[in-house]
Amino acid sequence: MATTKTPDTLLRILDYSTRADPYPLYAELRETPVALQGDGSYVISTYRELTDILHNPHLSSDVRNLSHPVEAFERSGTPAFINLDPPEHDRLRRMAMRHFGPPHTPGLVAGLEPDLTATVGSLIDDFVGKEQIDIVDDFAYPFPVTVICHLLGVPREDEPRFHLWVNAIIDSIDYNPKTDPKEKLTNGQQATTDLREFLGGLVEQRHGRPGDDLLSRLANDDGPDGRMTDDEIVATANLLLIAGHETTVNLIANGMLTLLRHPQVLRRLRDEPGLVVRLVEELLRYEPPVHIIPWRASYSDITVADTTIPKGSRIILMPASGSRDPNRFHDPDRFDPDRRDNQHLGFGSGIHLCFGGPLARRETQIALNELVRRLDRPRLVADPPPYRRSPVLRGPIHLHIEQGDG
Amino acid sequence: MRIVVDLSRCEGYAQCAFLAPDAFRMHGEEALMYDPNPDDARRDQVLRAAAACPVQAILVDRLEGRDVLAERSKS
Amino acid sequence: MTGADILRAFKRDGRIVVVGASLAGLRAAEALRDEGFTGSLTMIGDELGEPYDRPPLSKQVLTGWVPADGTKLPRRRDIDAEWLLGVPASGLDLATDHVRLADGREVPFDRVLIATGVRARPWFVESEAALDGVFVVRTREHAEGLQRALAAGPSRVLVIGAGFTGSEIASICRERNIPVTVAELAPGPLVGALGAMIGEIAADMQRAHGVDLRCGVKVTRLEGDEQGRFRRAHFDDGTTIDADVAVVALGGIRNTEWLRDSGLAVGVWGIACDTGCRALDLNGLITDNIFVAGDVARCPNPIYEYRLISLEHWANAVEQAEVAAHNMVSGQADRWPHLSIPLFWSIQFGVNIKSVGVPTFADEVVVVQGSVTDRRFVAAYGYRGRVTAAVSFNNAKWLDHYRQLIETAAPFPPPCPTPDQPADMKPVPVDFPGPTLLAQGATVVVTGHDPSERRVTSVQRHR
Numbered sequence: 036m037a038t039t040k041t042p043d044t045l046l047r048i049l050d051y052s053t054r055a056d057p058y059p060l061y062a063e064l065r066e067t068p069v070a071l072q073g074d075g076s077y078v079i080s081t082y083r084e085l086t087d088i089l090h091n092p093h094l095s096s097d098v099r100n101l102s103h104p105v106e107a108f109e110r111s112g113t114p115a116f117i118n119l120d121p122p123e124h125d126r127l128r129r130m131a132m133r134h135f136g137p138p139h140t141p142g143l144v145a146g147l148e149p150d151l152t153a154t155v156g157s158l159i160d161d162f163v164g165k166e167q168i169d170i171v172d173d174f175a176y177p178f179p180v181t182v183i184c185h186l187l188g189v190p191r192e193d194e195p196r197f198h199l200w201v202n203a204i205i206d207s208i209d210y211n212p213k214t215d216p217k218e219k220l221t222n223g224q225q226a227t228t229d230l231r232e233f234l235g236g237l238v239e240q241r242h243g244r245p246g247d248d249l250l251s252r253l254a255n256d257d258g259p260d261g262r263m264t265d266d267e268i269v270a271t272a273n274l275l276l277i278a279g280h281e282t283t284v285n286l287i288a289n290g291m292l293t294l295l296r297h298p299q300v301l302r303r304l305r306d307e308p309g310l311v312v313r314l315v316e317e318l319l320r321y322e323p324p325v326h327i328i329p330w331r332a333s334y335s336d337i338t339v340a341d342t343t344i345p346k347g348s349r350i351i352l353m354p355a356s357g358s359r360d361p362n363r364f365h366d367p368d369r370f371d372p373d374r375r376d377n378q379h380l381g382f383g384s385g386i387h388l389c390f391g392g393p394l395a396r397r398e399t400q401i402a403l404n405e406l407v408r409r410l411d412r413p414r415l416v417a418d419p420p421p422y423r424r425s426p427v428l429r430g431p432i433h434l435h436i437e438q439g440d441g
Numbered sequence: 442m443r444i445v446v447d448l449s450r451c452e453g454y455a456q457c458a459f460l461a462p463d464a465f466r467m468h469g470e471e472a473l474m475y476d477p478n479p480d481d482a483r484r485d486q487v488l489r490a491a492a493a494c495p496v497q498a499i500l501v502d503r504l505e506g507r508d509v510l511a512e513r514s515k516s
Numbered sequence: 517m518t519g520a521d522i523l524r525a526f527k528r529d530g531r532i533v534v535v536g537a538s539l540a541g542l543r544a545a546e547a548l549r550d551e552g553f554t555g556s557l558t559m560i561g562d563e564l565g566e567p568y569d570r571p572p573l574s575k576q577v578l579t580g581w582v583p584a585d586g587t588k589l590p591r592r593r594d595i596d597a598e599w600l601l602g603v604p605a606s607g608l609d610l611a612t613d614h615v616r617l618a619d620g621r622e623v624p625f626d627r628v629l630i631a632t633g634v635r636a637r638p639w640f641v642e643s644e645a646a647l648d649g650v651f652v653v654r655t656r657e658h659a660e661g662l663q664r665a666l667a668a669g670p671s672r673v674l675v676i677g678a679g680f681t682g683s684e685i686a687s688i689c690r691e692r693n694i695p696v697t698v699a700e701l702a703p704g705p706l707v708g709a710l711g712a713m714i715g716e717i718a719a720d721m722q723r724a725h726g727v728d729l730r731c732g733v734k735v736t737r738l739e740g741d742e743q744g745r746f747r748r749a750h751f752d753d754g755t756t757i758d759a760d761v762a763v764v765a766l767g768g769i770r771n772t773e774w775l776r777d778s779g780l781a782v783g784v785w786g787i788a789c790d791t792g793c794r795a796l797d798l799n800g801l802i803t804d805n806i807f808v809a810g811d812v813a814r815c816p817n818p819i820y821e822y823r824l825i826s827l828e829h830w831a832n833a834v835e836q837a838e839v840a841a842h843n844m845v846s847g848q849a850d851r852w853p854h855l856s857i858p859l860f861w862s863i864q865f866g867v868n869i870k871s872v873g874v875p876t877f878a879d880e881v882v883v884v885q886g887s888v889t890d891r892r893f894v895a896a897y898g899y900r901g902r903v904t905a906a907v908s909f910n911n912a913k914w915l916d917h918y919r920q921l922i923e924t925a926a927p928f929p930p931p932c933p934t935p936d937q938p939a940d941m942k943p944v945p946v947d948f949p950g951p952t953l954l955a956q957g958a959t960v961v962v963t964g965h966d967p968s969e970r971r972v973t974s975v976q977r978h979r
């Protein structure tokens with residue numbers, strides 16, 4: 036029987052004090068692949084069970100299928116496709132994909148390369164002579180947001196407002212009614228409303244004025260599935276912004292941190308830029324941005340590893356634990372940029388597999404290549420660095436480094 | 442360079458078609474058609490595509506253009 | 517010398533011969549070297565040139581995108597082999613452990629792997645098959661010829677047989693905007709492999725793409741002009757059709773003739789072997805040093821009541837090659853059984869069709885997810901109340917779940933609803949044209965994840 040009550044491991048993982056190194060707790064969690072919690076939710080932490088359940092059609096991403104609503108998920112407005120099930124999920128994802136990738140727009144991400152390189156280059160130009168740099172604030176944060184705003188067609192001058200909204204929203208994802216001030220939730224909900232309203236305004240402007248950006252295309256294009264409603268466009272744009280934001284920041288920051296902790300790999304990467312391809316995959320396994328996928332529900336009774344999860348239960352997935360499962364990966368706690376057998380869960384799996392994975396990969400590959408090429412003998416100032424609060428999207432809030440003779 | 446995709450593993454995630462659009466093309470929503478012998482000039486792109494495949498279905502030649510038949514051929 | 521010593525000596529300097537230098541042969545050779553076999557390795561193949569991949573031949577190659585000689589298989593490693601190419605093997609002598617070649621040479625072995633695959637079934641009248649414009653597709657030369665004929669802009673192509681290959685070719689013709697007629701004896705395309713319900717869906721799909729699909733008819737004669745060029749086909753209902761290309765897609769013939777006098781259990785369905793890929797002789801005895809893999813193998817599968825199953829699937833060739841190679845250089849206790857659930861894909865009319873399991877081993881079928889009208893769905897197949905196969909149209913991301921249902925002998929129809937379940941989920945009879953499989957037997961489930969630990973255990977039958 037795989038289920039036992041091990042409520043406190045998850046609570047310790049959620050506790051901020053363990054943020055810098057949750058991996059030993061994941062190992063503890065994996066002793067019970069499917070762990071029933073005190074509140075009736077189930078935590079899944081082993082690789083095989085995670086991949087199985089991510090391919091299980093009885094699993095729902097629509098929180099309306101939870102028999103006990105979770106406050107942190109309460110949002111007004113049309114849900115985006117990350118929180119919908121087929122056929123709606125598939126339809127909306129397909130309609131968004133028409134303007135972002137294959138088969139309809141296959142060359143977009145590959146074609147962004149010169150832009151990405153230029154953006155990275157100019158950010159680095161700004162701090163190249165400085166002795167003290169915060170990789171997060173000076174680089175990892177502004178980079179992806181510039182890219183996604185540009186893709187969507189959000190005016191540059193509105194970016195600062197964006198940051199504030201996105202921060203408040205992400206901060207509220209892991210709202211816990213027992214330990215967190217109610218404010219944390221209401222701020223997030225307010226930010227969602229404001230951001231949606233703002234995006235709605237942009238969409239309205241775009242009608243009848245087709246341009247090159249994603250918002251205009253969504254607002255004007257009639258594909259085989261018809262056109263999205265304005266609410267759907269807003270929900271989708273909102274999703275792209277949030278899903279593509281903090282995640283990429285964390286991957287770049289985790290990447291730099293990991294390189295600074297493995298100086299021989301950093302040196303190798305400088306001499307051998309092609310190494311970055313496998314290295315980024317290894318980062319997605321070893322120090323991924325998404326540690327927890329918190330919003331699954333069982334649509335009907337589901338059996339995983341001999342445990343039957345009743346319909347309507349909340350299922351919490353721990354992909355970062357699965358990617359460190361010794362039953363799947365050889366020597367999983369070792370950072371090995373040459374790893375070949377690396378089917379990690381960094382972008383999830385199944386129908387909700389990250390929509391922006393190719394973009395995130397190129398962003399991170401270019402960012403790390405350029406950082407190691409241009410920084411002069413970079414060194415960590417504090418190890419571990421200070422972390423963000425979130426156990427869901429985990430990463431340093433600042434990553435101070437010194438370079439040169441400083 | 443030579444590649445083969447194990448299409449029985451492929452789940453149509455199209456990650457390859459994003460990263461190396463000349464070598465990998467989606468035929469409809471989910472069906473992948475690829476060039477088993479893409480130009481060496483595309484090598485970087487193809488390696489990125491192979492590394493990104495979520496089900497690791499893309500096999501890239503590990504002998505890199507050596508004349509493999511000439512090994513010890515007697516025929 | 518102990519058994520372990522003998523095995524070690526064999527791995528160090530034994531002689532392994534692989535007959536059939538294509539997908540299964542090459543992958544087995546690579547696996548043998550991976551397993552640490554350092555002895556001599558001989559690859560015998562009747563085709564010239566390096567091993568190449570066949571599935572693109574009816575897809576990327578026929579569209580004109582990829583040249584026919586551009587599908588050479590990538591290598592996983594160096595195999596340090598001696599290649600004897602361009603000459604077929606003509607016999608196998610079990611008494612003296614020799615492979616005979618058609619040019620009279622004899623190649624001795626300690627262990628041999630037979631991977632001679634399948635060839636295309638030719639049109640049954642030789643003189644008609646020889647007409648200019650009549651094609652089959654199995655080799656790269658075939659594909660090259662057909663692609664040239666398509667590029668010339670034929671007035672119409674006739675495809676005889678609407679199995680997977682025939683349907684794929686029809687799809688390419690439509691993509692190239694070439695008028696195409698498909699003739700099929702069964703009531704619909706793919707019926708032989710996937711049953712009547714999917715056949716109906718496939719028929720709609722073909723017609724929606726402008727294929728002139730004629731089911732329940734038989735082509736009786738191919739007619740040529742004075743120059744020996746194909747011009748017209750006659751059907752058994754008295755009608756005719758004018759076309760200048762005919763593609764005969766009537767399945768394959770297993771390349772086993774060279775083994776006729778070998779004493780092995782050889783028949784039209786291939787060479788019988790055990791789950792460890794060891795060949796059986798005519799008396800049903802398992803041989804010690806003769807192994808079989810790929811399209812030419814006929815292997816029992818416990819999930820399907822230990823029936824001998826012949827597959828023409830790419831993934832099966834790869835997996836059997838690996839199991840065979842492992843067992844060729846392993847002692848009794850370390851051998852692996854080949855217990856994989858069959859997996860297949862086909863790309864046609866912009867749809868990714870995949871199947872898992874053995875759809876012909878079923879009595880009922882039901883659409884469990886998605887929408888047939890959108891051609892995005894999963895259908896599950898059941899036999900006596902358990903799931904035995906599933907097919908997806910543009911819904912491949914779910915298929916692995918059905919593989920698990922098959923491995924665990926899960927009940928059919930699957931009882932629990934999914935969010936994308938069709939409103940009317942009613943199983944219908946599968947309706948295969950051939951004899952259905954109605955024997956009873958044990959139900960087993962597969963346990964373990966790695967090749968080394970996968971085994972079956974018997975369970976109580978459902979219902």
Ligand SMILES: Cc1cc2nc3c(=O)[nH]c(=O)nc-3n(C[C@H](O)[C@H](O)[C@H](O)COP(=O)(O)OP(=O)(O)OC[C@H]3O[C@@H](n4cnc5c(N)ncnc54)[C@H](O)[C@@H]3O)c2cc1C
Nearest residue numbers: 536538539540562570604605632633634810811828829830
């Ligand atoms: C056009 C086409 C499309 C396909 N599409 C798909 C698909 O979409 N999905 C899928 O799963 N599968 C597909 N397949 C099937 C797949 O290609 C086969 O399953 C696979 O090639 C089997 O490999 P094999 O090595 O067992 O046999 P083969 O590839 O047939 O190789 C056997 C080799 O042995 C040689 N040989 C035969 N007799 C002798 C002899 N006496 N001496 C020496 N050599 C000999 C043959 O010439 C050949 O080179 C397709 C096949 C074709 C032809």
Ligand code: HEM
Nearest residue numbers: 116117278279282283286324325382383387389390391395
């Ligand atoms: C390193 C950076 C990123 C990581 C680690 C990441 C990770 C993930 C993960 C794990 C999921 C699955 C969620 C689930 O199963 O519920 C997901 C979904 C998603 N991601 Fe990302 N992501 C990243 C970057 C991006 C970017 C740049 C974008 C946008 C351009 C993006 C857009 C999305 C969307 C839209 C979904 C929902 C997909 C769906 O439900 O079908 N992501 N991401």
Ligand code: SF4
Nearest residue numbers: 451452454455457494
């Ligand atoms: S990335 Fe992998 S799974 Fe996706 S289409 Fe390409 S080969 Fe298939």
